[in-house]
Amino acid sequence: MPIRILACEVVSKIAAGEVVDRPASVVKELVENSLDAGATQISVEAQDGGVRLIRVTDNGSGISASDVERAFHRYATSKIETLTDLEKISTLGFRGEALPSIAAAADVEILTKADVDTAGTYLQLKSNNIAKRDKRSRPQGTTVTVQHLFRNFPVRLKFLKSATTESGHIANLLSQYALAFHEVRFNLVLDGRLTLHTSGNGSLEDVVAEVYGLEVAKQMLKISKTDQVPGVSGLVSPPSLARSSRSYLSFFVNRRWVHSSLLARATEDAYHGLLMTGKHPIAIVNVSLPPPELDINVHPTKRDVKFLNSQIVYITVQKSIEKVLAKAPPPEVKTGAPSSTPPPSLWTVKGTETVSLPILRVVGQLASNYIMAEGPEGLYLVDQHAAHERVLFEKILTQRAQRKIEIQGLLEPVNLELTPKQEEVLKKKAELLGEFGFSLEPFGARSYLLKAIPAIMREGNLAEAISTLLDSIAIEEEPSKRDEKIAQSVACHSAVKAGHSLNPEEMRELIKQLEQTKQPRTCPHGRPTMIHLSSRQLEKEFGRTG
Ligand code: ADP
Numbered sequence: 167m168p169i170r171i172l173a174c175e176v177v178s179k180i181a182a183g184e185v186v187d188r189p190a191s192v193v194k195e196l197v198e199n200s201l202d203a204g205a206t207q208i209s210v211e212a213q214d215g216g217v218r219l220i221r222v223t224d225n226g227s228g229i230s231a232s233d234v235e236r237a238f239h240r241y242a243t244s245k246i247e248t249l250t251d252l253e254k255i256s257t258l259g260f261r262g263e264a265l266p267s268i269a270a271a272a273d274v275e276i277l278t279k280a281d282v283d284t285a286g287t288y289l290q291l292k293s294n295n296i297a298k299r300d301k302r303s304r305p306q307g308t309t310v311t312v313q314h315l316f317r318n319f320p321v322r323l324k325f326l327k328s329a330t331t332e333s334g335h336i337a338n339l340l341s342q343y344a345l346a347f348h349e350v351r352f353n354l355v356l357d358g359r360l361t362l363h364t365s366g367n368g369s370l371e372d373v374v375a376e377v378y379g380l381e382v383a384k385q386m387l388k389i390s391k392t393d394q395v396p397g398v399s400g401l402v403s404p405p406s407l408a409r410s411s412r413s414y415l416s417f418f419v420n421r422r423w424v425h426s427s428l429l430a431r432a433t434e435d436a437y438h439g440l441l442m443t444g445k446h447p448i449a450i451v452n453v454s455l456p457p458p459e460l461d462i463n464v465h466p467t468k469r470d471v472k473f474l475n476s477q478i479v480y481i482t483v484q485k486s487i488e489k490v491l492a493k494a495p496p497p498e499v500k501t502g503a504p505s506s507t508p509p510p511s512l513w514t515v516k517g518t519e520t521v522s523l524p525i526l527r528v529v530g531q532l533a534s535n536y537i538m539a540e541g542p543e544g545l546y547l548v549d550q551h552a553a554h555e556r557v558l559f560e561k562i563l564t565q566r567a568q569r570k571i572e573i574q575g576l577l578e579p580v581n582l583e584l585t586p587k588q589e590e591v592l593k594k595k596a597e598l599l600g601e602f603g604f605s606l607e608p609f610g611a612r613s614y615l616l617k618a619i620p621a622i623m624r625e626g627n628l629a630e631a632i633s634t635l636l637d638s639i640a641i642e643e644e645p646s647k648r649d650e651k652i653a654q655s656v657a658c659h660s661a662v663k664a665g666h667s668l669n670p671e672e673m674r675e676l677i678k679q680l681e682q683t684k685q686p687r688t689c690p691h692g693r694p695t696m697i698h699l700s701s702r703q704l705e706k707e708f709g710r711t712g
């Protein structure tokens with residue numbers, strides 16, 4: 167279809183707004199254009215978090231010489247024409263806004279060749295005005311180069327995070343598109359380093375192995391295809407393979423990467439009772455629906471979708487995943503009672519604001535999970551994992567404050583496979599992690615060797631612990647918050663698990679250490695470490711007082 171400028175009645179129906187707010191959104195728009203152009207190979211290059219340079223090269227249809235300039239007009243698109251087209255969008259783009267918005271925010275060059283043309287067209291734009299135009303040879307396809315993004319928008323520039331954070335966003339974005347388009351070969355080079363490379367062989371498992379590592383890919387379960395509408399396909403993790411953040415949930419609707427609380431809920435609800443509180447699955451879920459059944463014109467970035475019949479979508483996704491999980495091998499770790507269960511009304515989670523803890527006498531252990539203790543104020547039920555987490559958390563922060571972190575070298579280094587995003591985080595935070603006692607050395611493409619850990623840390627599954635740790639510090643935060651995140655992550659990994667029986671001596675030691683902490687009544691995540699039944703309540707329940 168030729169590129170036309172949309173009629174104003176169509177324009178008025180398009181959700182208005184800015185599409186370019188950070189380097190990753192430029193990459194998103196350019197990659198979507200390449201995919202819409204039917205490319206089977208897409209290479210992305212970025213420098214300095216994309217601020218200095220972004221270049222996207224594809225082998226798609228290209229733009230014919232007579233159309234190139236028009237592509238930079240606002241609301242110029244080859245993808246829709248009339249109002250009715252808006253109801254059946256099958257392309258990723260349709261708004262005709264991206265190229266002009268990008269050209270308004272940066273210096274842009276395009277070199278493109280369509281099959282009808284003998285030579286390619288080169289166009290250079292500065293502040294959205296054509297600075298140069300000539301003919302150059304190139305094979306069919308398009309290369310768009312964006313330089314000095316936001317140079318004339320100092321406020322925008324100021325609000326951008328560090329180059330590493332922006333690179334992390336770009337790496338995550340490309341990973342998501344690679345997961346959705348397994349038949350397309352993606353390459354991502356960040357600051358001269360090949361960060362992501364997929365084969366484009368059409369196998370989702372292979373892309374998962376590239377993005378999340380072979381270990382994860384091997385364990386993922388396939389959602390079996392049915393003929394139902396909506397169609398649901400993809401891979402989900404068995405309950406034994408969970409993560410501490412939701413950033414491993416990827417949702418696509420007709421292969422468009424979307425944010426959808428509905429799909430997140432449907433997926434997590436399928437794991438109901440199978441995962442510990444705070445744990446989330448890894449999932450790559452694509453929902454296919456006839457275009458009239460959804461509205462993607464909700465937000466200019468097209469990341470939100472509205473389903474015509476959201477109830478059916480929710481149920482179909484939830485049931486499809488439940489069916490896969492029913493066949494999954496049972497989880498290896500004992501999860502204990504889900505701590506989200508609300509306490510019966512007679513138990514009060516009282517006094518989380520009171521800091522100190524009276525001296526307690528251990529009475530025994532309940533369900534290999536709780537320590538029963540008696541104090542001057544009645545009965546205390548202590549969650550052993552949460553209590554131990556609190557103890558370790560404060561120990562780590564104290565050692566850190568005194569710069570006295572104890573380190574243990576690993577006899578056998580642990581091999582880690584990081585996601586592109588995690589690698590960006592590691593590169594930025596390597597020094598900080600070193601201060602906490604971690605020693606990681608590069609070992610091939612996105613592989614690292616873990617050679618030392620803080621002495622406080624339990625060995626166990628260190629690969630998972632480091633992965634969780636890197637995810638938890640991915641967002642830029644002030645140093646004290648960030649230190650707490652690291653301490654939380656180490657404490658959570660190292661604390662005694664629910665389901666582990668403790669002897670009286672161990673229980674007494676744990677309670678003693680808990681008594682000495684600054685905030686004994688909550689775990690580092692803010693959940694209670696104990697519930698308390700006061701002597702008064704006991705008397706009342708037994709009808710001893712009026
Ligand atoms: P939209 O994608 O919403 O149509 P854009 O501003 O992103 O709007 O692009 C405008 C037009 O330029 C597209 O409709 C398409 O015809 C053309 N175009 C942009 N990028 C490419 C590309 N990589 N390959 C082929 N055509 C492209």
Ligand code: MG
Nearest residue numbers: 195199259264
């Ligand atoms: Mg577009």
